[in-house]
Structure formats: structure tokens, C-alpha cells
Amino acid sequence: MSTDTTTAHAPLHDPERDSSWLPPLDIILACAREKIAKYANANIHDHGDMLQAAVSHHIRLREFVAALDAEASRG
Template identity: 75%
Template sequence: MSINTTAAHTPLHDPERDSSWVPPLHIVLSCARDDIAKHADANIHDHDAMIKAAVNHHIRLRELVAALDAEAPRG
């Protein structure tokens, strides 16, 4: 018997919920470097640590793309 978890699903990014403010690229880049260092020694066999690192990197990557787009608009 399986459990339906679709009702409990919360996406990592929801444009209606998440802020549209984009930090400057130099700030996001500095934070990304800090995040990489913070998760560099995470135990690959620790499920919680891997989830935390993946979510953190996903959010930071989204911020990096937004900051790059804001800094150099594509026409």
C-alpha cells in the first residue's frame, strides 16, 4: 500500500510566493562560495545532509541565474 503525498508537496520555487527581489551579483556569488564551502564535507551517506545541501544549492543557483540576468539583460 502506498501513501499519496501529493497534497503535502511544496515546490522549492513558487513565483507567486517567492520574492522577485534579486541581490547584486557580487553578493550572490560570495554567498554561493560560502555555501559550497559549508557543504563541501557533507557525508554523502547522510540523507538529511544531502537534502539540505541540494536544496541550498538549488536556491543559490536560482539566485545566481537571476542576478546574472538582472546584470546583463538579454534582448
């Protein structure tokens, strides 16, 4: 017996759904530092902890790259 999970799939990032507003680089950097500190002691053997950390870091990394790209286009 197998389960079809294709209908349950939702992408982590959807440009049409996600906001296009981008905070300034210094705010994104501060938020990234907060997330790094928050998950520094996460239990590597806890699937939930690792999933939360991975998603959080993925979102912050995406924001960070977008902010760097925006800064580069201004200069």
C-alpha cells in the same frame, strides 16, 4: 497500503510566493561561495546532509542565474 503524498507536495520554487527582490551579483556570489564551503565536507551517505546541500545549492544557483540575467539586461 499506500500513502497519497500529492497534498503534501510543495514546490521548491514558487514565483508567486518567493520574493522578487534580487541582491547584487557580488553578494549572491559571496553567498554561493559560503554555501559551497559549508557543504564541502557533507557526508554523502547522510540523506539529510545531501538534501540540505541540494536545496541550498539549488536556491543559490537560481539566484545566480537570475542575477546574471539581470546584469545582461542592464548592459
